Amino acid sequence: MGLISNRSIFSAFFSFPPLIYQLAFFVFPLFFLLVLSFWSVKFYRVQPDFTFSNWLYIFEKGYFWKSYGWTFSLAAMTSIIASVIAFPASYYISFKLSENIKRIVLLSLIVPFFTSYLVRIYSWQVFLNDNGIINAALDYIGVGAVAMINTKLGSVIGYLTLSLPLVILLQVFSLSNIDRNLVEAAHNLKCSPLKTIFLVVIPAARVGLVLAALFCFILSFGDFVSPIYLGGATTQTLSILIIDLSKAGQQWPRAAVVAITMIVTLLATTFLALRFAYKGKS
Amino acid sequence: MNNDKKTKSTIMKSRRDFIKAASAASGIAALGGVAPMLMSKKANAAPREMTLLAWYGHGEKDIVEAFEQANNCKVKAKYYTGGDNMLALIAQSPPGTYDVVLSDAEYVLQLKEAGFVEKLNPSDYPFDDYWPEFQRFGGHWSGKELYSVALRFGFLGVSYNSENISEKEAMSYSLLWDEKLKGRVGHFDWHLPNLGCMSMYMGNPNPYDINQKKFEALTSKTMEIRSQVNGFYDYGGTFSSLKNGQIQAMCGIGDWITGVLQKDGSPVRTVIPEEGGLQWTESLCIGKNAKNHDLARKFIQYMSSPEGQVRSANMAAYPAAIVNKKAWELLAKVTPEEAKRQRMELGKDNVISDIRNGRVKYRTLPVQQSLETWNDFWLEYKNS
Numbered sequence A: 001m002g003l004i005s006n007r008s009i010f011s012a013f014f015s016f017p018p019l020i021y022q023l024a025f026f027v028f029p030l031f032f033l034l035v036l037s038f039w040s041v042k043f044y045r046v047q048p049d050f051t052f053s054n055w056l057y058i059f060e061k062g063y064f065w066k067s068y069g070w071t072f073s074l075a076a077m078t079s080i081i082a083s084v085i086a087f088p089a090s091y092y093i094s095f096k097l098s099e100n101i102k103r104i105v106l107l108s109l110i111v112p113f114f115t116s117y118l119v120r121i122y123s124w125q126v127f128l129n130d131n132g133i134i135n136a137a138l139d140y141i142g143v144g145a146v147a148m149i150n151t152k153l154g155s156v157i158g159y160l161t162l163s164l165p166l167v168i169l170l171q172v173f174s175l176s177n178i179d180r181n182l183v184e185a186a187h188n189l190k191c192s193p194l195k196t197i198f199l200v201v202i203p204a205a206r207v208g209l210v211l212a213a214l215f216c217f218i219l220s221f222g223d224f225v226s227p228i229y230l231g232g233a234t235t236q237t238l239s240i241l242i243i244d245l246s247k248a249g250q251q252w253p254r255a256a257v258v259a260i261t262m263i264v265t266l267l268a269t270t271f272l273a274l275r276f277a278y279k280g281k282s
Numbered sequence B: 001m002n003n004d005k006k007t008k009s010t011i012m013k014s015r016r017d018f019i020k021a022a023s024a025a026s027g028i029a030a031l032g033g034v035a036p037m038l039m040s041k042k043a044n045a046a047p048r049e050m051t052l053l054a055w056y057g058h059g060e061k062d063i064v065e066a067f068e069q070a071n072n073c074k075v076k077a078k079y080y081t082g083g084d085n086m087l088a089l090i091a092q093s094p095p096g097t098y099d100v101v102l103s104d105a106e107y108v109l110q111l112k113e114a115g116f117v118e119k120l121n122p123s124d125y126p127f128d129d130y131w132p133e134f135q136r137f138g139g140h141w142s143g144k145e146l147y148s149v150a151l152r153f154g155f156l157g158v159s160y161n162s163e164n165i166s167e168k169e170a171m172s173y174s175l176l177w178d179e180k181l182k183g184r185v186g187h188f189d190w191h192l193p194n195l196g197c198m199s200m201y202m203g204n205p206n207p208y209d210i211n212q213k214k215f216e217a218l219t220s221k222t223m224e225i226r227s228q229v230n231g232f233y234d235y236g237g238t239f240s241s242l243k244n245g246q247i248q249a250m251c252g253i254g255d256w257i258t259g260v261l262q263k264d265g266s267p268v269r270t271v272i273p274e275e276g277g278l279q280w281t282e283s284l285c286i287g288k289n290a291k292n293h294d295l296a297r298k299f300i301q302y303m304s305s306p307e308g309q310v311r312s313a314n315m316a317a318y319p320a321a322i323v324n325k326k327a328w329e330l331l332a333k334v335t336p337e338e339a340k341r342q343r344m345e346l347g348k349d350n351v352i353s354d355i356r357n358g359r360v361k362y363r364t365l366p367v368q369q370s371l372e373t374w375n376d377f378w379l380e381y382k383n384s
Helices: A002-036 A053-060 A062-095 A099-114 A117-128 A133-140 A152-176 A180-188 A193-204 A206-222 A225-229 A238-247 A252-277 B002-024 B034-039 B061-071 B083-091 B105-113 B173-177 B191-201 B212-223 B235-243 B255-263 B293-304 B306-313 B325-334 B336-341 B351-356 B371-383
Strands: A040-042 A045-047 B048-055 B073-080 B100-104 B149-161 B185-188 B229-233 B249-254 B268-271 B277-286 B360-362
Touching: A002 A252, A040 A252, A053 A252, A062 A099, A062 A152, A062 A206, A062 A238, A062 A252, A062 B371, A099 A152, A117 A133, A117 A152, A117 A225, A152 A206, A152 A225, A180 A193, A193 A206, A206 A252, A225 A238, A238 A252, A238 B371, B048 B083, B048 B293, B061 B073, B061 B293, B061 B306, B073 B083, B083 B100, B083 B105, B100 B105, B100 B293, B105 B277, B149 B173, B149 B191, B149 B255, B149 B293, B149 B306, B149 B351, B173 B191, B173 B249, B185 B191, B185 B235, B191 B212, B191 B249, B191 B277, B191 B371, B212 B371, B229 B235, B235 B249, B235 B255, B249 B255, B249 B277, B255 B268, B277 B293, B293 B306, B306 B325, B325 B336
Parallel strands: B048 B073, B048 B100, B185 B229, B185 B249, B277 B360
Antiparallel strands: A040 A045, B100 B277, B149 B249, B149 B268, B149 B277
16 A cells, blocks of 8 residues: 555656646646737737627638638648658568668658758748749759749648658558558458558547647648748638737737637647548447 | 848948948048047957947947957947836846946936936037037037937838839828728837837827827727737837738838848838838937946947948948948949939038928927827737
8 A cells, every 4th residue: 555655646747747847838828828819909908808809800800711711731742742752661661671771761761850940941942933943943854934933733742741751650650550460451351552551551540640630730730831931822721820910010819819719729629530530339 | 142142242232332432432531530539449459348228239240340350359249129127127237237328318317317427528529510410419418418429311202112002192190091901901019119100190290299199099099900910019020010011011011121121032122101201310329327338438438420421331231321421422333223212412401401391200208198108009009
């Protein structure tokens, strides 16, 4: 009994700092953000208040819903593209490579994170500009210039730069944990390789694949750098709207409304995605 | 890389020229004020710290170094981007945080109304040497009370890539509707200068003082060029998009951006179109309860003197026209090429002539609508 109680004290001691950290740097700021959304701004100064005017103001604006639609659809599109592009690579890494080469490939997928995301996005400008490397090459082979920068395509390329390596890594971890006996059984039962992938591999790795797509969605939904520097702010996302609102008249409470809407959207998406991922699993 | 070197060498050349000319002109009254300041320097005292809230560049070495040496102080600058940002930084700081505040003219009375700046004594500053247009500059005075001293100004019109667009084409805002510029028009992401230029194009004599009907006409006309627009840029993005040719034309910016690019060898220029342009004006105020009130006053005196003015005209971050007539004489000796480039030559058609013949109007805050209404439209425009 004494031993158990000592153990409890021991585990409580070590779990305390993370708890404090979460409370101080996540729960409290989140609560403050919610409170801030009910405050008002008087002559560029945010003042404690209790008004719903910020919520009404934002939800009545057509540009907010348009931004919301674009942010959601670009993030969803990026998740689908990233998942589809990543899957063949992940499958190959998981099933075809030897353990040693697999380790090297996985390490190479981590390398992009060594460089700042902002730097990587800036370097994309050199490639995507109308006078950039890609268009120079297209011009050389006789294809006309293609507008890539300051377009939705530019934003999606940026989102993929941020999330694709992570999606591949998560998919690889998921595919690597599939029971190989299931795959072999499918082969033995004369199931074609393509059918095996769709009927055995994907369902068995469903949780990991959904989680990878979910992470991609979360990262893209909140990203500010790509839509500004590769999208040229021509498609206004919610993160850009937050910046615009806080710049114009210091409307931090209105920006807080947008931020809370984003958080609620991400929580709802996560809940639905996890429900789908674990559907039918114990 | 070469361009960087070129820029640096140009700046260094200007500085050497400046020092040379300043030495030669040491006897002239224009620089007479510097000597007593040097004499009063307390060699052994620890330098004091004077705080400055300003647009980027005003607290850099090329501007403040001589003042710091003469007054045994360090200028600690906090930079902002845009008047709203400036007001917010002051509003959120305790009184006395900033000794000197550099403000765009249209925000000075808001600073005064909010009690963020001190009343100034007009006799402390060399208004007699100023061009008349800047002696009693609207927005700096409240009745007979002075709150800000004009420092520099510039014009906003059409900025364009001179390799692909002729000056004749750029002489009208209608260029922005030109089919050949589809996807090649850019915006500096601030509604005030952009909509002000559009308002000039629509023939409004007072571009910011328009009734609701005219405002609606302005917004629907502006919406017409949305499909031409390639991007909305911040300060850095504006530079790079004009430099790399991504953007061929912009309205609402001026020599404060294209002047820097021109010095760097880029083929970009700004003109004031036939329909007219806008004028931005920067001025200096003393922050409420400034901890270093005496230094703040000396700093404004220095910046409004010929030496400070010449430094300001040649500011590395962004050049601008200056308001002290005597400083024009010094500028002609120190950097005649810059005096010519910025059209600040006495006895010739110059920037003051442009103000006098009514080609430019002051950039102000909207008069008949709220700033929020204009900003809301800008968000809708960006989102369309």
